[in-house]
Amino acid sequence: MVKKTKAPVTYAKMKGVVSYFTALIKDKKFGSSHSMYYRQMDFLRSESLSEDDGAAAVCFSDPPTEEPQSRVSAADFDYLKVIGTGSFGKVFLAKHRENGTHYAVKVLQKHIILSRKEERHVMCEHRVLLKTLNHPFLVKLHFSFQTKDRLYLVLDYACGGELFYHLQRELVFCEPRARFYAAEMASALGYLHSLNIVYRDLKPENILLDSAGHVVLTDFGLCKEGVAGRDTTRTFCGTPEYLAPEVLQQKEYDRTVDWWGLGAVLHEMLYGLPPFYSADRFEMLRNIIYQPLVLKPGVSSGARDLLKRLLNRDRAKRLGAKRDLVELQSHSFFSSIQWDELVAKKIPPPFIPSLSSPGDLTNIDPRFTDLPVPQSLGACEEYGATFPGFTYISENTSSLSVQTRGH
Numbered sequence: 001m002v003k004k005t006k007a008p009v010t011y012a013k014m015k016g017v018v019s020y021f022t023a024l025i026k027d028k029k030f031g032s033s034h035s036m037y038y039r040q041m042d043f044l045r046s047e048s049l050s051e052d053d054g055a056a057a058v059c060f061s062d063p064p065t066e067e068p069q070s071r072v073s074a075a076d077f078d079y080l081k082v083i084g085t086g087s088f089g090k091v092f093l094a095k096h097r098e099n100g101t102h103y104a105v106k107v108l109q110k111h112i113i114l115s116r117k118e119e120r121h122v123m124c125e126h127r128v129l130l131k132t133l134n135h136p137f138l139v140k141l142h143f144s145f146q147t148k149d150r151l152y153l154v155l156d157y158a159c160g161g162e163l164f165y166h167l168q169r170e171l172v173f174c175e176p177r178a179r180f181y182a183a184e185m186a187s188a189l190g191y192l193h194s195l196n197i198v199y200r201d202l203k204p205e206n207i208l209l210d211s212a213g214h215v216v217l218t219d220f221g222l223c224k225e226g227v228a229g230r231d232t233t234r235t236f237c238g239t240p241e242y243l244a245p246e247v248l249q250q251k252e253y254d255r256t257v258d259w260w261g262l263g264a265v266l267h268e269m270l271y272g273l274p275p276f277y278s279a280d281r282f283e284m285l286r287n288i289i290y291q292p293l294v295l296k297p298g299v300s301s302g303a304r305d306l307l308k309r310l311l312n313r314d315r316a317k318r319l320g321a322k323r324d325l326v327e328l329q330s331h332s333f334f335s336s337i338q339w340d341e342l343v344a345k346k347i348p349p350p351f352i353p354s355l356s357s358p359g360d361l362t363n364i365d366p367r368f369t370d371l372p373v374p375q376s377l378g379a380c381e382e383y384g385a386t387f388p389g390f391t392y393i394s395e396n397t398s399s400l401s402v403q404t405r406g407h
Helices: 017-027 032-039 110-115 119-131 163-170 175-194 256-271 281-290 301-310 325-329 339-343
Strands: 068-070 077-085 089-096 102-109 141-146 150-156 207-209 215-217 404-406
Touching: 077 102, 102 110, 110 119, 110 150, 119 141, 119 150, 163 207, 163 256, 175 215, 175 256, 175 301, 175 325, 175 339, 256 301
Parallel strands: none
Antiparallel strands: 068 404, 077 089, 089 102, 102 150, 141 150, 207 215
């Protein structure tokens, strides 16, 4: 059995639902009449930010005229296929017209972002991408630019596809394969934590594989910056199957929510479903808070022990609460992992995607690639600066001849 995919819910629909659900949790009233609403939810996020997420107000107006604009533009790419979808737009496989390099280009619609008042989250993702350019298991940003109507993020194309896609086809992974992926994910999360960033949305759909079979963590839209050590935040956000109980109960939480998320993903890799899963979303959310963790046989004692420690409802006792990544690295489940070699990509991946070319789509879900590609994407639109500071050109992108100019 594999969990069903569902259409995401807009952030605005969550307004009031969080408080309603919390009241039900407190009163322990779980009437069946509410179940259908939660079956429709695949993505939870409060519409408005709590104070702890309310950084200084950002004014999204026209920038000073001296702000540089990249000569890299939407017209420099051929947009070949849709390879992903999201609340604000789509991700396209695109080929640079001059050098033939394939990229994943995330194209966001400004009017949707502005109408939902999500400017801060989009710019947070942009900032996190700029901070995490040097880690092997985090997606890299090569360029970012904007037109009057759209934002463009030009990223690595991870042609191995989503971990979720492979898990759907294979149902479960053998333990060595699950261990390898979990170790690379842990390394990426530990690096984010070292930058005082909490990821908050670990799930197989956000974990990609590159051409060699290594993990590429992507989608930083739910990240929270500035969370150092045992600092806390309390914004309600995430994806139902992987929500830590303290998030669901609207309590303060810290970086250990990411270790809960890792436990949930590891459970899914080993058992085929996330822990506490139910097709009835309301029942599942209740299970996360109240149901004891039951681990069926079929995996090693080390794996079961790791799952119990990661999925501890008491975040203060959860593995990683005191020394973060170091605690996970010391666990017996990872005893065969040489962490320095792992980060250097010297450990051969247990699965190498079958690929015929750099732009191969074999491992991309057809529900994406069958979608039409708008012909207007590559049009030379008027430059727009609704999002000041968005333009970026990677210093490592030496294969392109790019310049900046005053605008």
